[in-house]
Amino acid sequence: MTDGLEVAGLTAHYRLGPAVVHDVTLHAPRGCITALLGVNGSGKSTVIKALAGLVPYEGHVALDGTKLAALAPKVRARRLAYVPQRTAMRAPVRVRDMVELGRFAHRGALDPGTKHDELAIERALAEVDASALADRRFTELSGGEQQRVLLARALATGATALLLDEPTSALDVRQRLVFHALLRRLAADGCCVLLVVHDLSEAREHADLGVVLEGGRVCQTGPMPQVLAAPRVRAAYGVEILEGAGLGYRLPGAPAGAVP
Amino acid sequence: MAVDHRARLAWVVLLLCLSLTVVAGLGAGEGNLADPELRETFLALRGWRLANSMLAGAALAVGGVMVQGLFRNPLASPSVLGTTAGATLGGIVVLVAWSGLLAGSLPEWLPRELLIPVGCFLGSMGALFVLLAITGRDPGMVTLLLSGFILSSLFASLGGLLVSVAQEEFELGRAVVAFTLGGVEAKGSLHVAASLPWVLVGTAMAFGWGRALDVLLSGEEEATTLGVQVALVRRWVIVWTAALTAAAVAMAGALSFVGLVVPHALRPFVGVQHRALVPAAFVGGGVFVAWADVVTRWIPTRSHVPLGVVTSLVGAPVFLFLLARASREGRAE
Numbered sequence: 001m002t003d004g005l006e007v008a009g010l011t012a013h014y015r016l017g018p019a020v021v022h023d024v025t026l027h028a029p030r031g032c033i034t035a036l037l038g039v040n041g042s043g044k045s046t047v048i049k050a051l052a053g054l055v056p057y058e059g060h061v062a063l064d065g066t067k068l069a070a071l072a073p074k075v076r077a078r079r080l081a082y083v084p085q086r087t088a089m090r091a092p093v094r095v096r097d098m099v100e101l102g103r104f105a106h107r108g109a110l111d112p113g114t115k116h117d118e119l120a121i122e123r124a125l126a127e128v129d130a131s132a133l134a135d136r137r138f139t140e141l142s143g144g145e146q147q148r149v150l151l152a153r154a155l156a157t158g159a160t161a162l163l164l165d166e167p168t169s170a171l172d173v174r175q176r177l178v179f180h181a182l183l184r185r186l187a188a189d190g191c192c193v194l195l196v197v198h199d200l201s202e203a204r205e206h207a208d209l210g211v212v213l214e215g216g217r218v219c220q221t222g223p224m225p226q227v228l229a230a231p232r233v234r235a236a237y238g239v240e241i242l243e244g245a246g247l248g249y250r251l252p253g254a255p256a257g258a259v260p
Numbered sequence: 261m262a263v264d265h266r267a268r269l270a271w272v273v274l275l276l277c278l279s280l281t282v283v284a285g286l287g288a289g290e291g292n293l294a295d296p297e298l299r300e301t302f303l304a305l306r307g308w309r310l311a312n313s314m315l316a317g318a319a320l321a322v323g324g325v326m327v328q329g330l331f332r333n334p335l336a337s338p339s340v341l342g343t344t345a346g347a348t349l350g351g352i353v354v355l356v357a358w359s360g361l362l363a364g365s366l367p368e369w370l371p372r373e374l375l376i377p378v379g380c381f382l383g384s385m386g387a388l389f390v391l392l393a394i395t396g397r398d399p400g401m402v403t404l405l406l407s408g409f410i411l412s413s414l415f416a417s418l419g420g421l422l423v424s425v426a427q428e429e430f431e432l433g434r435a436v437v438a439f440t441l442g443g444v445e446a447k448g449s450l451h452v453a454a455s456l457p458w459v460l461v462g463t464a465m466a467f468g469w470g471r472a473l474d475v476l477l478s479g480e481e482e483a484t485t486l487g488v489q490v491a492l493v494r495r496w497v498i499v500w501t502a503a504l505t506a507a508a509v510a511m512a513g514a515l516s517f518v519g520l521v522v523p524h525a526l527r528p529f530v531g532v533q534h535r536a537l538v539p540a541a542f543v544g545g546g547v548f549v550a551w552a553d554v555v556t557r558w559i560p561t562r563s564h565v566p567l568g569v570v571t572s573l574v575g576a577p578v579f580l581f582l583l584a585r586a587s588r589e590g591r592a593e
Binding site: 049052053054073074076077078081082084087088089090091092093094097101102104105107109110153157 | 332468469470471472474475477478479481482484485486487488489531532533
């Protein structure tokens with residue numbers, strides 16, 4: 001049995017449209033952060049949405065050896081969580097209630113909340129350092145805080161495999177570092193983390209493995225340094241990659257050279 | 261103040277208002293309750309009137325909570341979306357069919373008061389399905405409101421056509437016009453019996469689907485990934501919103517804005533979560549429409565003031581206020 005998320009021959013298309021991604025094969029193991037890369041329109045978000053069950057697909061998708069298509073919606077939600085680029089939530093819910101939505105898959109329609117639910121919510125909030133935000137309204141939070149709360153909601157499902165669709169695209173540098181530090185901690189705890197990243201340098205800094213898509217097909221996979229060195233990736237992006245160029249960042253107090 | 265404290269305060273106020281409503285509903289009117297011969301008759305008439313108005317208000321308010329959750333839009337309500345107009349048309353169709361096509365073919369023990377909610381139900385459900393087919397699942401505010409307005413106009417026109425046809429026959433014409441104007445003054449135990457199961461089961465279902473509707477506030481995609489079977493929830497929410505609207509229209513006619521005003525007034529106190537909002541809307545809706553009926557009895561006019569006039573006089577300004585606020589916040593596209 002392969003641990004983590006295993007995808008083979010995935011072809012996905014939106015309703016009535018032609019296939020957007022073709023024959024995608026990738027492996028996102030537990031304990032690692034795997035970045036899904038590619039230029040605009042390469043099919044990154046479609047792959048993530050197909051894996052999240054939002055876009056119909058053909059092919060083999062399994063988590064720790066169990067085919068996802070065979071799982072009931074609530075069972076699936078307890079095993080695999082999705083963090084969108086931006087939430088569609090506009091109602092003024094409290095942060096705690098927002099995270100509680102992650103417990104939906106654990107409850108029947110009329111079940112009262114249990115101590116176990118309470119604990120899971122508290123733990124998820126603590127995990128993303130958002131306990132202090134619990135009584136604030138979600139819609140009043142900053143972009144970075146909202147993204148952390150969305151991650152907490154995903155963790156409250158109890159899932160240990162996370163799909164994230166460009167979770168840091170609207171965040172400033174510091175919020176980005178904080179968010180990636182959280183993902184690193186989760187991966188170190190054995191989570192499977194697959195995230196769409198737009199920026200190659202962000203992927204280089206924070207991901208262990210990379211999967212590059214070009215025109216809806218995988219053009220390169222492997223450890224990040226190897227992916228970035230591949231001529232096909234440079235060709236896919238249409239740029240020269242200058243090693244060591246640009247600014248580097250780290251959170252205050254984090255050791256130099258360490259992953260934040 | 262924390263939401264929990266505000267919710268408790270809201271419930272105290274709601275229950276106080278409910279008590280006052282019962283006193284006012286039984287006390288208001290022209291008849292003299294001090295007359296020992298007529299007292300019981302007056303109390304019975306007013307009691308059934310009160311029961312009809314409260315149940316109609318409760319049904320519309322809970323229906324409003326459900327469609328607002330379904331469309332993720334605080335401006336949605338059965339009257340704004342054309343559901344009420346669809347139910348009214350369904351009721352008129354039953355009345356006309358009763359006198360025409362169905363005349364003599366139905367058993368005597370089946371009064372038309374029991375069939376009207378069925379017609380209203382089919383009309384309101386049809387209206388919601390047509391609306392969804394036009395607007396899609398996540399429409400913008402303008403699309404939703406315009407579609408609801410056009411559907412309301414269409415159903416009202418079709419209803420008007422049937423009213424004209426019905427007036428060829430005096431008794432039928434009278435029944436259809438009385439149904440169209442609505443009101444609870446001539447409603448009794450049979451109307452309550454015909455609609456009560458729909459209201460109670462519909463409210464229970466709204467409560468049961470509450471958690472799924474909470475998750476749906478995040479949008480259909482996020483809800484799907486959190487384990488909600490969105491298509492199933494949507495289907496049942498439509499069915500039970502239609503049932504609640506139908507029950508309300510069968511009891512009190514086409515009352516506007518109840519499903520908009522009541523949830524809007526309650527949300528700041530009980531929060532946006534549906535399992536808190538549904539029971540509060542049930543009581544709040546009942547109180548609102550019952551008081552509107554009491555007000556119609558207080559207005560000193562020679563002819564009777566329709567109940568829908570009072571609910572619209574309160575509801576329309578609230579609707580305009582919400583629309584203006586949404587427009588200012590850039591959410592009205």
